Amino acid sequence: MLEVAGLQVAYGAIRAVRDVSLTLAEGELVTLLGANGAGKSSTLMCVAGALPAAAGSIRLEGKDVTSARPETMARRGVATVPETRDVFPDLTVDENLQLGAYTRRSDTQGIAEDRARMFEMFPVLAERYGQAAGTLSGGEQQMLVIARAMMSRPRILLLDEPSLGLAPTIVDQIFEMIAKLKSSGLTILLVEQNASKALAVADRAYVMRLGKIEAEGKAAEIAAATDFKALYLAG
């Protein structure tokens, strides 16, 4: 469904992503692992259209989307949850969700149904639906942005470090959610630093280091083979 080949992403003179190739088949959950600064987020944001590719190609269902703008990717069914969470803090929880469905805004019936479903899946959001999103806790905000992404009924979900900065119990909840989404058939690309959690829910994994892919394979293989301590500390 998603094919990335030879991707390069640069911030001025700094090449954050040097040569990344990966694939994502429909229904798969693929995780992108690696230490801080390995280039995982940059890869994800480039796929999302938020960062320009310096070289390489990105194909979505066969179509070339390498230089597509973020709006275009959203319209093609790609939903992104960035590392920085990026709730709209002055908008209410409800307004955030409404905006998540922007690409389907004419389908008022469907949106109402989806909103109800989100409130079922995330009861805490239902409690706070009229509150400004900026007043939510970190874990609640994470749930909000995932719910917001789901409002667009995406074909692919790009998740960037959902566990970042969250307490372990909340992290468990988030990953339960991710597992549920996967089992409902959603295709997911998950960038994570928390390797064990990610590998527990993923089908396949890629390990990145200094902008390149160092290892790839089935989740179980990667879990067994890779010396994560060395990877993270050696950078």
Next chain:
Amino acid sequence: MSFFLQFMIDVLSLGGAYALMALGLVIVYGILRLVNFAYGELIMVAGYTMYLTSGSGLPWLVMAAVAVLMAVVAGVATDYIAFRPVRAKSVTAVLITSFAFSTLLQNAALLFISPRPRNVPLPEIFSETVQFAGVITPARNLITIAAAVVMLVLFSWLMRRTVLGIAMRAAATNFTMARMLGVPANLIISSAFAISGLLAGVVSMLWIGRIGAVVPGIGLEPLLIAFIATVIGGMRSLQGAVLGGFLLAFMDTTLNFTLPQDLLKFRDAFTFSLVILILLWRPQGLIKGPASGQRT
């Protein structure tokens, strides 16, 4: 009592105009973080449109509608000419291109129309006076208050109840994230400029209604008012702009009544000094803008 009422009407009508001026500026700044120096010229364009259509025999409301429409067009044109080509490059670049565009428009009016003031048709109702509760005031003031209330209510409805408004508020906080949800950047920006033009057009009808004539430099004072109201209110807050506008009107009206005759001509200097004092106390303005929201 009647003095108090008179004072209130003065403040509310001036404040209404000021608030609309400020709002038109902030709506672009909030989303783009860019100051539109050509904003005053939107008022000028509306004024000159009125002058140019004044011989047509159309009813005033129709002419006013056309003038407002031209302001909207000019607003969107500002985006395409002065902002889009340089938006990505630097904040200073945009300040200067919009300043240059402002000079361009003013000198075009100077060159192609006239440097001398030109009369603008006004509906008779503007100059009629209304009397109630011991207060005598031009109907124009009451109309201004009414128009301001209507525009503010409409604006508030747009921002809170329509998808476009919610998208614009989201874009003002985090443009990239809004785009990742599918919100088209260009539409948002053009809408902001169009709304800015709409507000400027309406203000123009009310503001020129006080003077009765238009000159190339007519946009300077409203621009300044919008600037100061915005800075007092807090640069990116819509409510702040409205509050700043009313506060500024309050200060101006109070100074009008309290300054001795020979100091009256320095009124603007006094207002500005007061504003500086406010800024010394609260450099970020009175109302906080959209928060950056991160909590972990």
Next chain:
Amino acid sequence: MAKNFTTIAILSGLVLVMVIVTNLLGVRLFDRIAINLCIALVLVLGLQVFMGNSGILSFAHIGFMGVGAYTTAVLTIPIQMKGMSLPDLYPIIAGIELSPYVAILLGGLVAAAVAAVVSYPLMRLSDAAAVITSFALLVVLHTVMTHWSEVTNGPRTLFGLPRATDLNLAAGAAIVAIVAAVAFKESRTGLLLRSSRDDEVAAGAMGAHIARLRWQAFILGALFAGIGGAMWGHFITSFSPKAFFLKETFVILGMLVIGGANTVTGAVFGAIIVTVTFESLRALEAGINQANIFSEQVVGLTEIVLALAMIAVLVLRPGGLFATHEIGALLGRRARKKEDG
């Protein structure tokens, strides 16, 4: 260090060459243009000192030019003439008549003092707020100049300044300005300002410190503006508050933007290019009007062209012609490239 000297040498050299050529040619018109250019250099360099180092656009600069001009006027108009030009002038000042050279310096100092008092609150504002507040400051200075009739003769023309500015004085001031601008840029204050300009986190860490640094740069810029304004007053010998408002602001800004706000070289070249263009366009406008090509007077054409030029430069080279490197550094690089290649 060496490249700074090279920069100063080249830029000063340009000014000197211009002085020599103008003196040789002996044409009154060129004299006028050259003096105006030198005064413009002082003004633009003052703006560069603040804008180039702090990254904040200031619209108030020309206002301080006016402060300098009116200060020197009040101090140098012959006492008998003051009775006619400034009939309501306060007795304390009415009796003073100083040498223009002293008064020019005083003009600069008064401008700097006013800047010091008024501008400190601006320095703590966010960039956009600071810019538009500086715009308001320009308007307020203009309002005061227009209405403080006792000191400025109100909106009317003030006349009677002794003509003390000749090419040598103006050129000398310009060269001093060049040296001072480069020196400030490379001083600790200048370096600190520039290093934190684009980095919000660093700026935040430096907090109030940045406000003080900006303030210092602003005061220095106002000093230049005051001196430039005073010199201009002694060149033109009569002026009104209209000379210190938007049109002049636009031209000065144009010079700096087209040349490049971040470099002293940019300020100098911008002033030269815009002055030459301006004078040519003025001549063209006058020619068109004299030849009666259009039935009405053509006015404002110069400003329109300048505006279009500014927009064009900003689209194509947003940092201006000399966006990052001073001419000393650029030549140094070329020399090194030739060595390697």
